[in-house]
Amino acid sequence: MTERDLLGSRSDPTGCGPLPRAAVEPTLATGPSDAGPRTVPNRVVVHYHEVALKRGNRRAFVTQLSDNIGATLRGTGVKRVRSAPGRIVVNLKPEANWPEISRRLQWVCGIANYSLAWRAPRNIDDISALAVAAVHGRRFGSFAIRTKRADKGFPLESPEVSRIVGAAVQGHSGAAVNLKHPELAINIEVLPREAFVSVDRLPGQGGLPVGSSGTVLALLSGGIDSPVAAWRMMRRGCRVELVHFHGAPYQDRSSRDKVVELARLLTRYQLHTRLHLVTFGEIQRQIVTSVPRPYRVVLYRRMMMRIAATLAGRIGAEALVTGESLGQVASQTLANMTTVEAATGLPLLRPLIGMDKAEISAQAEGIGTFEISIQPDQDCCQLFVPKHPTTRMSVSTATQVEQPLAIGAMVRDALDSLQAYEFDFPEQEERERLGAWGRDDNSGSPPHTPRPSGP
Ligand code: ATP
Numbered sequence: 001m002t003e004r005d006l007l008g009s010r011s012d013p014t015g016c017g018p019l020p021r022a023a024v025e026p027t028l029a030t031g032p033s034d035a036g037p038r039t040v041p042n043r044v045v046v047h048y049h050e051v052a053l054k055r056g057n058r059r060a061f062v063t064q065l066s067d068n069i070g071a072t073l074r075g076t077g078v079k080r081v082r083s084a085p086g087r088i089v090v091n092l093k094p095e096a097n098w099p100e101i102s103r104r105l106q107w108v109c110g111i112a113n114y115s116l117a118w119r120a121p122r123n124i125d126d127i128s129a130l131a132v133a134a135v136h137g138r139r140f141g142s143f144a145i146r147t148k149r150a151d152k153g154f155p156l157e158s159p160e161v162s163r164i165v166g167a168a169v170q171g172h173s174g175a176a177v178n179l180k181h182p183e184l185a186i187n188i189e190v191l192p193r194e195a196f197v198s199v200d201r202l203p204g205q206g207g208l209p210v211g212s213s214g215t216v217l218a219l220l221s222g223g224i225d226s227p228v229a230a231w232r233m234m235r236r237g238c239r240v241e242l243v244h245f246h247g248a249p250y251q252d253r254s255s256r257d258k259v260v261e262l263a264r265l266l267t268r269y270q271l272h273t274r275l276h277l278v279t280f281g282e283i284q285r286q287i288v289t290s291v292p293r294p295y296r297v298v299l300y301r302r303m304m305m306r307i308a309a310t311l312a313g314r315i316g317a318e319a320l321v322t323g324e325s326l327g328q329v330a331s332q333t334l335a336n337m338t339t340v341e342a343a344t345g346l347p348l349l350r351p352l353i354g355m356d357k358a359e360i361s362a363q364a365e366g367i368g369t370f371e372i373s374i375q376p377d378q379d380c381c382q383l384f385v386p387k388h389p390t391t392r393m394s395v396s397t398a399t400q401v402e403q404p405l406a407i408g409a410m411v412r413d414a415l416d417s418l419q420a421y422e423f424d425f426p427e428q429e430e431r432e433r434l435g436a437w438g439r440d441d442n443s444g445s446p447p448h449t450p451r452p453s454g455p
């Protein structure tokens, strides 16, 4: 498997993989009857990507991926999700909604490709008959049979299977065999207890199943970058909790409305999301009273880091994530990023660091967050700052100008203001829980934190 496989093809240079909105709607039913067994495809065969490489942990990865697929497809007519050698098989009910299933599978991290499939008994006559049924009624000038034998005990070798099935398909359709550039590729998979025939293999988004890489806390600003950064960590198998800092009481609720929408949308990639909102305006006011203008943005960010790091400790997140990209704005020079990072002892992950805005925007469009991100809002980092902030602030300057600030108390106050929202996919139910994870005593007692400016 090459890096290019993982990051997408050349026609997809952003590495987004397939776009969730892509119209991918193969038909569920095959009509025919005169051409072979009367049958409809009632399985989905899912192939995974890198999961296959994780030898020692493979079972856990496959279980996680199966669970994620099952949960993502809730309500679409799935009977069962099971693992078969080297792939996952989804058994469908007769009423299964294939277009919706296909749409949702594009959101599941860890899938290399998937196809609607016919299940065949393990004999060449049945496999051939199903291949003929699968292509019946379709127009194609050329085709190829691609056979994978996961069971080497099957009496025929792959080329032989392809030859026999190919002859049957050719006899039925009259189409030519073209192994390099076929109009239609027919996949035959022979497993120890069953075989599968499928025609349209669709690309998944790749990566690792969410839940296989631990929990991180992503700083979500409502701009274009940070939702992409959060999604990229999900695609690396992380559960991503989100934290947003808003400028209340000095700014309106627009940034909060945006991050709620973003969190809701991102939930389709990880099934469950917790969004934490921190009231940051008062902290900014205190910084403004004692810190020269050019330094303010870096100091805001250092405070965000401290608050986020404490929150991360409470929720069990092992790293922080930002949407920073080197040189994008004044606060994202090497010097300033170093100074911001020095405020936290936690690893700080920046999945977009080497990407430019065009690449990030293309990915934002691919995952569906772009339209939300470009809505105007009041961003707290714009509060009380000059047009041209410093591009080089050292850690020692930062510690010096922070001297007058009661940092511990500021962090505590901020955490007292916490509000948390939960989102579930596919229910998309949003439940507000005030303060339950932000309390200092961590006692789990009912939250009493007042809500000065609820979203
Ligand atoms: P984004 O980077 O999200 O598109 P932006 O470019 O306006 O928005 P920057 O000023 O580049 O934001 O901020 C860099 C990073 O700092 C963001 O990607 C985000 O991770 C974090 N950040 C900035 N402001 C906030 C905020 N109000 N709440 C949470 N995180 C923030």
Ligand code: MG
Pocket (backbone or CB within 6 Å): 223, 225, 226, 323, 324, 325, 328
């Ligand atoms: Mg940015």
